[in-house]
Amino acid sequence: MKNTPTHxxxxxxxxxxxxVLAVLAVFVVIALPVGADEGGPDKGKDVVGKVKGTLFxxxxxxxxxxxxxxxxxxxxxxxxxxxxxxIKYKYYRKLGHDLQPVYRSYENxxxxxxxxxxxxxxxxxxxxxxxxxxxxxxxxxxxRRKVMKCDPxxxxxxxxxxxxxxxxGGKLIIAVELxxxxxxxx
Numbered sequence: 276m277k278n279t280p281t282h283x284x285x286x287x288x289x290x291x292x293x294x295v296l297a298v299l300a301v302f303v304v305i306a307l308p309v310g311a312d313e314g315g316p317d318k319g320k321d322v323v324g325k326v327k328g329t330l331f332x333x334x335x336x337x338x339x340x341x342x343x344x345x346x347x348x349x350x351x352x353x354x355x356x357x358x359x360x361x362i363k364y365k366y367y368r369k370l371g372h373d374l375q376p377v378y379r380s381y382e383n384x385x386x387x388x389x390x391x392x393x394x395x396x397x398x399x400x401x402x403x404x405x406x407x408x409x410x411x412x413x414x415x416x417x418x419r420r421k422v423m424k425c426d427p428x429x430x431x432x433x434x435x436x437x438x439x440x441x442x443x444g445g446k447l448i449i450a451v452e453l454x455x456x457x458x459x460x461x
Contacts, residue, residue, distance in 0.1 A: 320378055320379070322379075323456070324400075324457055326377055326452065329387060329434075330370040330371050330372065330447060331348060331368065332443075333364035334444055334445030338445075344370075347367075347369070361438055377400050380399070392419070394417055394447070395417075398413045398451075408428040408430045411426070412424070413425050432452075433453075434451060435450070
C-alpha cells in the first residue's frame with residue numbers, strides 16, 4: 276500500500292506557492308540590510324568626553340621601598356591632597372594612570388595600574404549636568420569585586436578623590452578627572 280498525503284496541492288497551486296515564496300525570499304534578502312542601516316551609525320559609540328584615572332599612594336614612611344616605577348607627585352597635586360585630612364600624608368607617589376574615552380551610552384574601564392587588573396574603575400555616562408559637568412555611574416573594583424558604586428558629576432579641573440584601601444603602611448588614593456568634554460549636547 277502506497278503512503279500518500281491526504282492533503283496535496285494541485286500542480287498549478289504548488290507553482291504559485293513556490294513563486295510567492297521566491298519573491299518573499301528575494302524581498303527579505305534585499306530589505307534586511309536596508310532596514311538595519313536605516314538608523315545610521317550607533318550613536319551610543321559617540322565619544323562625549325575623556326576621563327583620567329590616577330592611582331596614588333600616600334604614606335608617612337619613606338616610600339623608597341616602592342622602587343623607580345612609583346613617581347613623585349607634582350607639588351600642586353600634593354597641596355590638593357594634603358588639604359583633605361583623611362588623605363593627608365607626608366609622602367605621595369603616583370603608581371599609575373589611564374586615560375579613556377567616555378561613550379554616550381556604553382560602559383568603559385580605567386586601568387590605572389596597568390597591566391594589573393587589581394584596581395579597576397568602570398564608568399558609564401549618564402549625560403550632562405545642568406551646570407556643565409558630566410554625570411557618571413562609577414564603580415571601583417578591587418580583586419575582581421565591586422567595592423564601591425557612586426553617581427558623581429565630574430567637572431573639568433576638579434578631580435574626584437576616592438580613598439582606597441590600606442596598602443603597605445599607607446593608603447591608595449584614586450583620582451578620577453574629566454579631561455575633555457565634547458561641545459555637542461547629548
